[in-house]
Amino acid sequence: MVIKVRKARSEKEAAMREKMIPELYANEYNSFIGFEIMELSSTYSKARIKADSRLHNTYGSIHGGALLSFVDAMAGATASMSGYYATTVSANLNFLLPAVNTEYIYCECMKLKTGKHILVFDIRVTDDEGNLLDSGEFSFFASKVPVLGDNLKFGK
Template sequence: MQLSKEEVLAQANLVSKGTLMETLQIEIVDFGPDFLTARMPVNSRVYQPDGLLHGGATAALAESVGSFASHIFLDTKKFFIRGIEITANHLKGVKDGYVYAKATFLHKGRTTQLLDIKVTDDDGNLISVAKLSTISLPKTK
């Protein structure tokens, strides 16, 4: 029996319980054969002192969605997935609503992966652009 998209999303979000993703209220909201999208509410939990979305929270959203994408699209029965480098350029401030991070693969190798992550607001404005490198490490030697 194949799970519906809603059931897959529900199961994916259950994995986030007790993690930074839950703390920041990051939720996986969509996926396809070559992408994964998550969203995070912009509120006082993720503000910098002057009331705008904190770049660190944006980077945490980007790393979460990128690592999750690697986890889903690679064979995690045999491998651990770990983020090894992230870069983020923040282009626009956000005060409220949601930000959405969409991760797509630029490279999906056996050992290393490179993901492009675009963060947008509710109106589709580009907020940040991130690149995430992940590595697949064998679970047994």
């Protein structure tokens, strides 16, 4: 399912979205967890996943590993919107409340800093009521592989 996002601020942002969003949806894991992009830019992004029972842990809430990988995928996409594919350097997610009694889990990524090679994002994970479930900080390394380039493979 594609949710309508706000109009791109520039032609470059529109072109990167046009490339990134299909790549995110084509990923089998993202498809499995029900990844839905609500907003995607280099400074702010938002996505959601359905609180599907296939993602539950033994205790009936969404498994922390599923939440961490969801956030990592969204934050990585946000970092890549800066122009170069990015890879995770560090990931810190504080699990504050269990993800229960909600239809969707939302992830918001807000840019804190962009350096020459490192990008840092503030992360907020909420439920349908806006309750803060998880918070964290993710750092990414911007590769030399441009998002709008012809070559999608790292190391080439």
